[in-house]
Amino acid sequence: MSLSQAQQRAVRRTGQDVCVVAGPGSGKTLVLVERFAWLVEQGTSPLRILAITFTEKAAFEIKRRLVERFASDPDARRQIERAYVSTLHAFCLRLLKENALAAGLDPRFELLDEREQTAELNRALRQSLDELYARRPRELRDLLESWRREKPEQDILAAFEALRLSGKPIANWRDENPPEGAFQKLIAAVREMRGASPPPTTEAQARRLAELDSWLRSAPEGPVTRRHFDFLKDFACNKKGLKEGHPIHDRLDDIRGPKMDDARAELVAAYYAPQRETLIRAVERFDEIYRNNKREAARLDFSDLEEQAIALLRSNAELRRTTQENFEAVLMDELQDTNPLQWELMDLVRRPGRFFAVGDINQSIFGFRHAEPGVFERFRERVARQGEVDCLSENYRSRAEVLGAVDRVCEGMAGIASNPLEARRRFTRSGAAVEVVGATAETVPDAERIEARWIARRIRDLHAQIAIEDRNLGPRPARFRDFAVLVRNSASVGPLEPALAEFGVPYLLARGKTFFEEPEVTDLVAVLRAIENPLDEIAFAAVARSPLFGLSDEALLRFKLDHKDPEEFAELRALLDEVRPWKDELPPDRLLGRVLDERGYEDSLQPAARANIDKLLALLRDWHASRPSALREWLDQLEGLRAEHEEPSAPANDSPDAVSVMTIHAAKGLEFPVVFLAAMHKGVDARKSSLLYRPGRGLGMRWRDPFKDQGIPDAIHLTNSLEVSDKERCEADRLLYVAMTRAEERLLLSFSYKREEHPKAWPEQVLAGLGLDFQEITISEAPDAPELEQAETERSTAEAEPVARPEVSRYEATASVTAIAQFAECPRRYYLERYLGLEALRPRFHEEEEIPEDRTAGELSASELGTMVHEILAGTFAGAPAPEARDLASRFDASELGRRAAGAVRIEREWDFVHAVEDIVLRGQIDLWFEEEDGRTVLIDYKTDRDESRIGHYALQLRLYAAAIEKMTGRSPSEAWLFFLRSGRAAPVQVQDATAWVARFKEAQDRQSFPLETGAHCRACPFFRGRCPAVL
Template identity: 25%
Template sequence: MPDPAAAPPVIRHGADAVADALGRPRPTAQQRAVIESPLVPALVVAGAGSGKTETMASRVVWLLANGLVRPDEVLGLTFTRKAAGELSVRINDRIRALEDVGLITPGDAFEAPTVSTYNAFANAVFRENALLVGRDGESQVLTEPSAWQLARRVVVAARDDRLAGLDRDVDTLTAAVVALAGATSEHLVEPEDLRRFAVEFSGLLELPGNRGKPYKAITDAVAAIGALDPLADLVAEFRRQKIDRGFVEFSDQIALALAAAESAPRVVTDLRQRYRVVLLDEYQDTSVVQTRFLARLFRGHSVMAVGDPHQSIYGFRGASAANLARFPHDFGGDEADAARPVTFALSTSWRNPVDVLAGANAVVAPLSEASEVDVERLSPRPGADAGAVRVVFPETLPEEADEVAAWFQDHRRRDASTSMALLLRARKDLAAFTAALGARGVPYHVLGTGGLLQRPEIVDLVACLRVLHDPAAGNDLIRLLAGARWRVGAADIVALHRLASWLFQRDHTHQRLDDDLTAAFRASVAAGEHGSIVDALDFVATAPDEHGALEAVTPAGRARMRELGAQLALLRSRAGGDLVDFVTLVVQEMRLDIEVAAHEQGSGAYLDAFVDELAGFVATDDRADLGSFLGWIDAAARRDDMGPRSEEPEAGTVQILTIHGSKGLEWDAVAVPRMVEGGLPARPQEGSSGWLGFGRLPYEFRGDAAELPRLAWRGQETQKEVTTAIDAFKEQVKARNEDEERRLTYVALTRARHDLLVSGSFWAGGVRPTEPSRYLRDLVDAGVIDGAAIPETTVHDENPMGESGATQSWPHVPFGQRAPRVLAAAERVRNANPGAAGRFAADIDLLLAERAATRNAKHAVAVPHRVPASGFKDYLTEPDSVAERLRRPMPERPYRATRLGTLFHQWVEQRARSGGALETLDVWDGELDLDADDRVDASADAVVTDDDARRLADFQATFARSRWAGRTPVEVEREIHIPFLGHSVVCKLDAVYEIDGRAEVVDWKTGKAPSGAEDLARRTLQLALYRVAYAEFTGRPLAEVDAVFYFVADDLEVRPAELLDRAGLERAWSAAVGS
């Protein structure tokens, strides 16, 4: 920034002159003030559609034309890659135009301005200065899927009894860990801070209660906050594993970049010298840590922040509208003579017509009055037309959806090139609107992962995947049973449920359990888990017809259940292979690809998109499995719904997305449905509890705590006083939620370039009608819509659609209204003369016979591509058990002794890496090739006890006396993948020593020594693989490689007399498994 005492720069070209030279319209007075602003901190409050991108580009052009900066001294930051791309293109086009008219000298291509997203800029600063904060600049950035998988592994591996008391499933805990870890990074909070807070908050139970009993509000709050204690441990472990594995998340990058800037003044100096002018777009969406980072770098610098407090709709991810009000404080210079920050306004809407703008202003008026930043009322552009704002408010949701569809149909009929959007507050009513659009033949496109998951074919696919993965997925199985393909009646589904309860009370031989054992079993599972209809279906598929337990199932229902059960059994037998290939197989076996192709508007695009999502998930981690993907996809859909979209409008097609996703976009015609109380404004899923909920960061830890509702819980003398404070806090939260809903509505309304439809209806689901939204009343009061179009009340005393909101026939009728035509066509095909069999008939018969043989084969399972060496022997010696595990994978119980073996392996590895100097155990996480031989104890207790520690010490002492103790291995924990008959065998070699010119592969064993020759021969297969792997990996002859077991518990060295070579191993595999 120029010295304040220096002479002011000479301005040769005004903003009007530059615009004239470039042949562009002259800026307005407001735009001119922004463009010609001096090089001091400046805040621009820019309303929706007010031309902020054009104004920012024009400011850069004006600065360049007057020689105030070079192009490469300009930094522009925004949130999305789409916005960054648009700003970059606009600026660079203007620069080329300046060069063409001679206002600036053509420069080097490397002297272009830097336009980036906030995260990308922070990432660059972090990577340049990573060593300053003790991190690797080449750290891999965790994508959302990979972060989810790592957090899920942390949750699954946790051995914390407190987690069971939280009564949350793995996916819920994973989501909480990911969210809380992100929040702690965003607000620079340590897990230990959360632990201390939880302990302090639990002290509320010690206050005097209600006649000796605690108030429910207190016990609920303490239980919710108490969860922070174990969750903080999970977050700490998640952080540790990220560091150990060299990972960072986006939130980590910003926090680490801030740490680098705070620790080394040269980081700040270098960036200030590199970028003399900084533009911050969508500033209202910056988080606390982003603001702190940017202020650290550019306080008192030439920073221009552009934002709109009324469009701050991403508060759930840390954004704060208060950032705009704090701008003068955050970016004002510290020096006494520093220039004071200035504020500008852009209040002319270049997008919206008069009536649309009047409605938006009416909705947001209460926020403007209460805003800490002066926000001018948006005014229409000169010559703007009135536009068309219409309201419909029929009795029922289906009627509302049909009227919305008819409105879009009319627009499309008048102009097929019209861009159109349906903006939803939430996706719960999506099906009603897509059905109405489809019935009227209006093309539509549901944007985002959330929309993808609500496609009928994807819902069926996910239901099938859940049934294959989880025996408790009863609801998903009912969807399949009652669907158009299987059409199992309600009575048979009830009978299946009773059968599940019958099986729950019996052992594996179907003998009834005694009452005490049944009661204990019930107490050991969660509520509602008293019988699995998935297991019951498996029973139906295999039990003989005369079995008494099947009496209540009709013959037709039994036949259909058996067909579905057989299909699921087939699919489970293929579950061990590549995940993408497996899901593709499920699509084919369920005939979903055929079903969508047969639909009048059918397309396989959504199935392809789902498989693409899966492929992207798998690509982030080669240990990804079906369970982790199913957990992630739901969480990803929720996040995707809440983020901005980047798709361009599609002419003649209604794009359907959430209001959160619509920010930054615009369309000719926009419909905003479900404007009812509870719809828009919505009732937050977490209610009005604020931070008094599971896994939420208490507000006092947030950087914007001063602007958030405050709970005065400290210093109270009784629980009643705390309860009163909680009630007051919840009222503040409700008021804040109302403000957020108003901002959302404002964003939705201002997406319309010409026509706007707002709608609602009295009856959807439930027994009570919904009331028209308060925002509709605002529009009526502003004279934008006719109040007479909104009935005062419903004409029905009860829900005309029934309590569920809809009446449907069961079983589902395939093809709907098209059924008669489709059935007639099928009958004509069946009755047609097939004529000649065709030249492919013999090939088809052979292929069908091969498929039938494969399906009926006893061991017809797909062997996974990756086979661990520790499991190789099982394929050869226990093929039936392996086949059963592959058909229906089950979770493995944890073994305490496996943990002991792991710790010993890790100690030996660390000892080797430290040159043999390490004599104490230092625990860390690693990936070891352990097998059942290392499980010397089957205790479910995975905690390392004092007894465990003594045994580990014994192992260490024994090893110290062995002949390997004084040697240094040439390899330790070396992982080698060898190609093997179309598979990849994964070998993890514990250690390799060079002894007398020969390589010796050593496999440490903490379990029992072989019990006989047969046991030794079985274990020797793994050692033979290690020997072959090392020989091929190093290229040395197999004859020069030895292999030996060392059973450390018995101080016993076992050197097999004979080890198979590759050819022998391949023959043994082929004989047992096939080629």
């Protein structure tokens, strides 16, 4: 695709930092890709360009386009495949991995995923509160009583997250001083009002003045007590008997409103100062526990990546200089979604005049993730002062009539910066491009049902009537996948599902963050609960009524009345009894797999439900692999995540032809020929957390009124709440803008309202901008559903048209090279040790006399020695190594291979890799590989074994390592060697394709076939003469 003049100017601009304001549909990704390509064409190595995106999907898309762009240049393509095109977190991870010791981190640190982080945060917070209760129970009770929050954990965690992203320590909360003097200002204002009042001329006036005099005389002094709140409560002055122009009449609203609120906020902060200090101490202890737990486990969370990377670059001037010099150019996508901490990191990485950023403040809609649009605005202003800002206003997506509607509706909105869009894509005119409908009825729910049915009917009509102007194919008949229904939040979807089903409209529903509430997930969690506890009648009844068994309410009632199992329960009891003995032996996903296979539960489910089951099984599998635990612990963790963690439902497999139903946030970055923006009357929850932290203002709290069971915000909370409300209103403007600009050809806007009560916000803004009134667009009757053919009726009841899909796979989605090698040597050992996660019934060595003769007390074990030697050779070992480990490492350095490695032009040690083979994500760590001046690549794997007879076993590992190097670099190693450190012997390994073993590995798991392979290796197996029946 050729570039427009504006795009070309942005791509080729030099001599300054570049700020590209890229409106929707303006080719933002194209410009970023072309900037990268242009830099390469100008002689910049792809390996010296850092491109930062905010999602892995975006990074993949950018790299894919670049690889296509340089398809005819193999060298450039290979470098691009290794280039730094990644998310900000991935860049931080790479930086910290490469400089772990300088950052004070364990080089083997791993990342907590979002679910693990939520679980660890909750665990640390509970421990902190438990400790406080054990040591100072009165203080904790006082805090909870004054706070009046049944479950304060969620508010604490939200404030803690906001504080971390600001880069400030918790101790700063103590230094924050709220505004003072509001109480005295209130008294002064009342005194001034009283003094300005003329002598009374009526009895009512006399009473007002007497009330004021009495109130002023009773003003308390000294430290804040309950008497101060009594004093404010006793202010009873009103306007009765007073006319406009009288000082009391004219000033009373201000006194009873803002001034009284400010005074109350000041008093409540002083009154509850001890409780605030208790909270700060508890959060400091929580932070300490959380950090210690992560340190001991060598784990980091995503915020740590940013914090640690910033701290490393701040404190290490040499590394900061080297990092900046390594990158000739830094490119950043979606700058409007950056927070201040991320911006600080980019400031430390980039050089002046080498930064290229793309963004659009009008599309900043992720405030709930702490994105700060002001970051982009300040960068734009700075570039404007020093050079030129590139504005891309040409829109290559939408019909001119759609863009005209966007401009008219959004013009003048507080959250929208002026950037009129110019339509550059040409369409054949066909019908109205923009439609607006308001559904009304006696109640809002009835109106919402009318609106939903109108949407379903309109989709069917347009699907049958219009042609879509495909960019590649030209005009073609409309498909259901050309349509999208966007909503502000997932709670608005309810009326749409039955309406779409009734009208025979297939759809895919992105439900949002409700994974743990999905019926299929709650069904399977109930199965685990029933397995764990045979006395849990609630779980048993849930399983019985679920589609797993489908028992009737009558059967359950008989069970409740007779306390005897009806015949229908026998099968359920039998299955639970069969799997229960294995509940602490098998991982929980295997327990569920047994039940699913037995009952055929998934056969009748739709794609979205099946995807959720796959996701639950994968979650349980990953958790168990990282930290094997009893089933009871997994159930507790699931309950904690359900209560505290918003988890998105799994995406279903794509349907060949279905309407997309999703939130506006999920639609960001997407486009559809026909867009319905539904339920515009739905707002967001305006309630504010009881804890509100804002950088520069501090932590505000809403406390309990000492006299009433209601909340009073302190001064900081009051200010923060106003600021947050302003930001939310501006973001709501941008959310409407993003929703409307997703449409290519047609935009249909709808809302519902109770008769005679016109809705505000978006409906009002849309109607005003388009010059419409309610009478013109109102409907009050639901359209009739068409009579559908049987096949169409069956299809419409699904969230998407059912597609052929295999049974849920029971194979591991990821596997290490070591696991594949172990499987190749003995599938049965792999099955017992890695697949089922079982421990040996006997130790490897039973008694002290069976310990090998050359191992004495205090010596390193073989595993410990091997780890130390590898760390010495990788240059990551800290401290004084054991003499034996030092000697073994020196044998490689002194060998011919060691000398060749020392002279290599590129060398990689402890090289981690991940790549896909046969639908398995293969991961591993290569001890050493290097490139020599002549281009030869050499692969080496160290072994500390005394037994050198297992070359065949290790050869498979090297061949899989070789495949990974070829995948990542484009070239297969020229040589592969096993280096036995004890003898100093190097054994060559022929490099050949070994991926067939990955296929066999996957097939064995699908078939659940793990045959026993007996041989000499059995004697070293921990399951020999235990769980394994092998006989030698």
